[in-house]
Amino acid sequence: MTLNAAIVGIGATEFSKDSGRSELQLAVEAARSALADAGLRPSDVDGIVGFVMDSNAEIALARELGVPELSFFSKIGYGGGAACATVQQAAMAVTTGMAKTVICFRALNERSGHRFGQVSVAAASQVNTSGLDNSWHYPMGLGTPAATVAMAARRYMHVFGATSEDFGRVAVTARGYAATNPHAWFYKRPVTLAEHQQSRLIAEPLRLLDCCQESDGAVAIVVTSADRARDLAQPPVHIAAAAQGSGPDQYIMTSYYRDELTGLPEMGVVARQLWAQSGRNASDVDVAILYDHFTPYVLMQLEELGFCGRGEAGAFVAAGNLPLNTHGGQLGEAYIHGMNGIAEGVRQIRGSAVNQIAHTATVLVTAGTGVPTSGLVLSS
Amino acid sequence: MTDIAKIAEEVMAAGLCSPRAGRDPVNQAMINNWTEAIGDTNPRYLEWEAPPAMTQVWTMRGLHPVSTPDDPLQIMSKALDDAGYTSVVATNCEQKYSRYVRIGEELTVRTRLESYAGPKKTALGEGWFFTTESTWYAGVEPVATMLFRVLKFKPGAAGSVGKPIQPLVSRDTSFFWDGAVEGELRIQQCGKCGLLRHPPGPTCPSCGAAKPGYVVAAGTGTVYSFVVHHHPPVPGKQLPFVVALVELPEGVRVMAELREVDPASVHIGMPVQVGFAPVGDFVLPVWHPAGYTPPAKPVYASDLPELTFDVTPTLVVSTALATRDFQDVHHDRDLAVARGSKDIFVNILTTTGLVQRFVTDWAGPEADVRRIAIKLGVPCYAYDTLTFTGVIAHRDGNEHVIEVTGRNSLGAHVTGTVEVTLP
Numbered sequence: 096m097t098l099n100a101a102i103v104g105i106g107a108t109e110f111s112k113d114s115g116r117s118e119l120q121l122a123v124e125a126a127r128s129a130l131a132d133a134g135l136r137p138s139d140v141d142g143i144v145g146f147v148m149d150s151n152a153e154i155a156l157a158r159e160l161g162v163p164e165l166s167f168f169s170k171i172g173y174g175g176g177a178a179c180a181t182v183q184q185a186a187m188a189v190t191t192g193m194a195k196t197v198i199c200f201r202a203l204n205e206r207s208g209h210r211f212g213q214v215s216v217a218a219a220s221q222v223n224t225s226g227l228d229n230s231w232h233y234p235m236g237l238g239t240p241a242a243t244v245a246m247a248a249r250r251y252m253h254v255f256g257a258t259s260e261d262f263g264r265v266a267v268t269a270r271g272y273a274a275t276n277p278h279a280w281f282y283k284r285p286v287t288l289a290e291h292q293q294s295r296l297i298a299e300p301l302r303l304l305d306c307c308q309e310s311d312g313a314v315a316i317v318v319t320s321a322d323r324a325r326d327l328a329q330p331p332v333h334i335a336a337a338a339q340g341s342g343p344d345q346y347i348m349t350s351y352y353r354d355e356l357t358g359l360p361e362m363g364v365v366a367r368q369l370w371a372q373s374g375r376n377a378s379d380v381d382v383a384i385l386y387d388h389f390t391p392y393v394l395m396q397l398e399e400l401g402f403c404g405r406g407e408a409g410a411f412v413a414a415g416n417l418p419l420n421t422h423g424g425q426l427g428e429a430y431i432h433g434m435n436g437i438a439e440g441v442r443q444i445r446g447s448a449v450n451q452i453a454h455t456a457t458v459l460v461t462a463g464t465g466v467p468t469s470g471l472v473l474s475s
Numbered sequence: 476m477t478d479i480a481k482i483a484e485e486v487m488a489a490g491l492c493s494p495r496a497g498r499d500p501v502n503q504a505m506i507n508n509w510t511e512a513i514g515d516t517n518p519r520y521l522e523w524e525a526p527p528a529m530t531q532v533w534t535m536r537g538l539h540p541v542s543t544p545d546d547p548l549q550i551m552s553k554a555l556d557d558a559g560y561t562s563v564v565a566t567n568c569e570q571k572y573s574r575y576v577r578i579g580e581e582l583t584v585r586t587r588l589e590s591y592a593g594p595k596k597t598a599l600g601e602g603w604f605f606t607t608e609s610t611w612y613a614g615v616e617p618v619a620t621m622l623f624r625v626l627k628f629k630p631g632a633a634g635s636v637g638k639p640i641q642p643l644v645s646r647d648t649s650f651f652w653d654g655a656v657e658g659e660l661r662i663q664q665c666g667k668c669g670l671l672r673h674p675p676g677p678t679c680p681s682c683g684a685a686k687p688g689y690v691v692a693a694g695t696g697t698v699y700s701f702v703v704h705h706h707p708p709v710p711g712k713q714l715p716f717v718v719a720l721v722e723l724p725e726g727v728r729v730m731a732e733l734r735e736v737d738p739a740s741v742h743i744g745m746p747v748q749v750g751f752a753p754v755g756d757f758v759l760p761v762w763h764p765a766g767y768t769p770p771a772k773p774v775y776a777s778d779l780p781e782l783t784f785d786v787t788p789t790l791v792v793s794t795a796l797a798t799r800d801f802q803d804v805h806h807d808r809d810l811a812v813a814r815g816s817k818d819i820f821v822n823i824l825t826t827t828g829l830v831q832r833f834v835t836d837w838a839g840p841e842a843d844v845r846r847i848a849i850k851l852g853v854p855c856y857a858y859d860t861l862t863f864t865g866v867i868a869h870r871d872g873n874e875h876v877i878e879v880t881g882r883n884s885l886g887a888h889v890t891g892t893v894e895v896t897l898p
Contacts, residue, residue, distance in 0.1 A: 212707065213707050214640070214707065214708075214709050214710060216640055216710065219640045219643070220640070220641075220643060221643075222643060226643040227643050227644075227645055227647075227648060227674075228674070229643070230642035230643045230644070230648070231642075231673075231674045231730060232730060233640045233642075234639065234640045234641060234642045234754065234757070234759055235718055235730055235731045235732050235759065235761075236704060236709050236712050236716055236718045236732045237702065237704075237718045237730065238640065238709050238710075239704075239707065239709075242702050242704050242718065245702040246700050246701070246702050246718070246720055246730075247700070249700045249701060249702065249743070250699070250700040250743070253700070253743045295705070295706070296703070296705045296706075296715075297705055297706050298702050298703070298704050298705065298706075299702065299703035299704075299705065299715075299738075349730075351700075351720050351728060351730060352673065352674070352727070352728055356699070356700060356720075
């Protein structure tokens, strides 16, 4: 079945370290902005998709927006792995006629409120299978996202001879784009590889500059059918493919019991579907927006998605032939759980990105890594 | 000169503060409360003499203290509170007794600031030390003196960030944690097809059988990957620390903290062996380098009979109140935890009393305690066990100098010297 869906509106708040407003207000502001971008009104909306981790219920957002009725609503789990899947859900809903216009959103005070970079005792003590899974890791001292990635990164370095500099070039690239993006937290603040190497150790082998920021902000995306999209304010950005993926023996950030610890099989699951649905492959991608909460997983994604062979991503990034995270990524722009990356993909197709890549027709966007994840292929 | 140093110089220059009278005359009721709480059955405290270690109790200021503006301890405490050094811990206490005080005597105390030092980096955080010298009088006769050294520090600058994280246990995983208590590293094994699996689950992903059993692993393995954690702080861990994912010869991987190792020496392929560490109500598996032998439990020499206290909450609270010490950390667990402590803990007046009891239990009721000088180490929290040992360091006729140590599960809670004259 081919998706008959397009992104017609994107909206966001400012990205900051202290929004000074509730997460619900952030969600409302981003949603209103996205609807205005599309030339739509709240009364046009009949579907909302959020994150399980979001503190805002779909109905709370609907109330604040003045959306009269919802015929479709859902939440996707697994942290930032949900990002592209919210759009997938929306695309399925509009393709099947379950909804006409769907808002996908993420709003978080992740710096001024609950900081993901700290040890979450709540994550370890939740009474469900995820709490049980975490019991093999948190009490032993592995309690931050950075540390969970560092475990795989160490193995990747050992097996392929990758270096901290290979990780660092991902950060340098992202911060380079952020430096020319006025919406980015690190606007006008590029970094060098030497600065990366001098940044302090967080969870060895990861350094501070291997880690994304903690941010306050919200992003909303409006999805409707491709047919309806033609009549709206912006040139439609078609959803050429949308997929979720979970791999063998999957855990949340701690899939340490598989045969190998050097890849992201769940992203491989996503990749196979994206290329099959879209009839494209990695060589067709003009711009890649790859989820970058931590630099090593950007390298592993490039390999899972077929841009290069196993263990070759360091050299691939160094060569610099693929425009990557042109908004500055979550390392440079903001950490909005991957939703700001979808917005950048839309801008690159529209031709309105601040770091516009000429003749962009196909954009790949991925969601959170190390967790059950998702991806999108966007096209003009 | 800092403001704190300036205030300290002024207080030192002012010398002795005005005399402060005890709230009650020396009386049998308070002595009884104290001896019951300490567990001291010395018969001489039943007649007309008070325990020398109680001297400070007579002039404690009670639950609702009246302000005494020229008291050096108060002036310094306020100055340091205002500068952000809000936490306090006593570090040293040296008491000398000219004679035992008697029922009906009315004591007064005068105090001066003896010295100060700071700011200093300490294990607890940045802080200032200061020492006060107090003298107790019965009428005009000095009966006891005390040098009292405290550290006022900025909390949170170092140390704990909360209680260690404990595992969530289900009926599918309890065998593993029960095994750790027994000193066994248990790996789930399917009762039908024999598949080994970690982490465990209720059914076999290979054959589907719901017949989980387990085998006890040899306890060896090699490092498959590892993390050296530097930031942020992790509850219950000292930074930096190593977490290792270890491949077992049985064919599964088990992750745990790798202890007793220089982080820089850890490498993939490094041989390790399992150990077990109690954390709260649980025992966690930990990894040690292969060949590691845990230090033998030390045996401490003691000329005096060892004396062991079960530090129950009742002991902590009853002794705190019997010494008229109403600091919340000695009776209110919620507040003690909120202030960064593991639990309520024994106050210094009680530690002094326990040291005295340890020595006089041995020396007998006829012995006179002349001096108790103690240095405080690790806190003594409720639910711990405190064991005293003592050696006779010096003897000159009837004069004995006893070196006393009180240890609990965290280490040495108190070390000190007691001078006692035997009959």
